Amino acid sequence: MRRAAVVAAIAWALALGVPGAAIAQDAAEAVITGVVAHGADPGSFDPTALLVSLDVLEGVSPLAQLSTRPASDGTFTFTVAPAPTRTYFLSVEHQGARYSASRRADTLDDPVTLTVFDATNDPGVLRFDTYTVLVTGALGDDGIVEVLERVAVSNDSDTTLVPDFDAEGPAMLGFLRFGLPSGAYNLDVRSDLVGGEVLEVDLGFALTTPVPPTRGEPHEFEFVYRLDYDGSAIDLSRTMRFGAASFRFVAPVDVARPASPRLVDLGAAEFDGRLLRLLEGEDIAPGEHIELTLSGLPTPSLRARLQRQVGDVYLRFVVPGLVASAMLGLLVVGLARRRRASAAEGASAAERRAALLAEVGALEARRRDGSVSDRSHEAERAALKQALVALELEERLDR
Structure with missing residues (x-):
């Protein structure tokens, strides 16, 4: 009788289109083990005061949220139902900064270590290792130039920079800030850090993202923007608030000629049939104003200028950021003979997926604590x- 009941249950499940493997999988359990550790001063650190969160994501949709307090030695566990389509995002907040890690079904057995650091509001702990300004192209008829900038930032201290929103004095001095040329628009910012927002400030932008110690692996920031221009030249000068150990200014020879009295012209090299000119300098001091100019830009036609005056502009020029990044990487290898250590190689597809899923987990955590509006949540989740x-399609094409 019992055997008949089991057979009937399996037949019913198959009739509903549920594979037997899925039934067994849902019934299985796995234990995620981990530890919260202090990266600098473990002696005075009390992990029991913290709360470790687990967000289970089905694709990009939240499936479950769990939390637990670590034991006195920092250890913690979560019991979950493993599934290959799920991501398990773990995080803990300490002194205003969130630290995270993620696991997939095939890595649930790997112990998780969440390393936290005490917070500081002093941006002096940051150092800009490399700063690159790359002109990706220009469209003469519309009078538009597009620029990609990439920055490697180190934090060699034992503290995490956490922006102080209540600090007195000039606005946002305690934030990680980047300068932009006057008139920049359509700003798109990316980094290897999770969470945070982009805030517009005078002639640039600031990030609310905490910046933890780098331990030899600088944080990477990349941002793209556009500028309108008239005539054949444009000014890209800016004040380098944090300075830079190495600075590069790059432009295709057939688009414009880069110039700067502060940088050395290293000549041009060919990449994919295009000549790119590189200017480079070192030891840019904090607060130093660096002059950057582009000349020889394609001149807008009279018709295009008239259309822009009446507001009839259609943006047709887009250079994908990934292509520009690849071009920059190969150029630096060929020309930057005297530069310091180059930026890290591009992330693999698996690393990019993990970073995207980490952003999803951070977004859901921000929604839970009420730090993001429903509209912003939906927009960010859709993006x-x-x-x-897009990453999935890219992987399929590469197979």
Whole structure:
């Protein structure tokens, strides 16, 4: 009788289109083990005062949220139902900064270490290792130039920079800030850090993202923007608030000629049939104003200028950021003979997926604590989902 009941249950499940493997999988359990550790001063650190969160994501959709307090030695566990389509995002907040890690079904057995650091509001702990300004192209008829900038930032201290929103004095001095040329628009910012927002400030932008110690692996920031221009030249000068150990200014020879009295012209090299000119300098002091100019830009036609005056502009020029990044990487290898250590190589597809899923987990955590509006949540979630779909298509094409 019992055997008949089991057979009937399996037949019913198959009739509903549920594979037997899925039934067994849902019934299985796995234990995620981990530890919260202090990266600098473990002696005075009390992990029991913290709360470790687990967000289970089905694709980009939240499936479950769990939390637990670590034991006195920092250890913690979560019991979950493993599934290959799920991501398990773990995080803990300490002194205003969130630290995270993620696991997939095939890595649930790997112990998780969440290393936290005490916070500081002093941006002096940051150092800009490399700063690159790359002109990706220009469209003469519309009078538009597009610029990609990439920055490697180190934090060699034992503290995490956490922005102080209540600090007195000039606005946002305690933030990680980047200068931009006057008139920059359509700003798109990316980094290897999770969470945070982009805030517009005078002639640039600031990030609310905490910046933890780098331990030899600088944080990477990349941002793209556009500028309108009239005539054949444009000014890209800016004040380098944090300075830079190495600075590069790059432009295609057939687009414009870069110039700067502070940088050395290293000549041009060919990449994919295009000549790119590189200017480079070292030891840019904090607060130093660096002059950057582009000349020889394609001149807008009279018709295009008239259309822009009446507001009839259609943006047709887009250079994908990934292509520009690849061009920059190869150029630096060929020309920057006297530079310091180059930026890290591009992330693999698996690393990019993990970073995107980490952003999803951070977004859901921000929604739970009420730090993001419903509208912003939906917009960011849709963008992350689109990025994951694009990555999946890219992997399939590469197979």
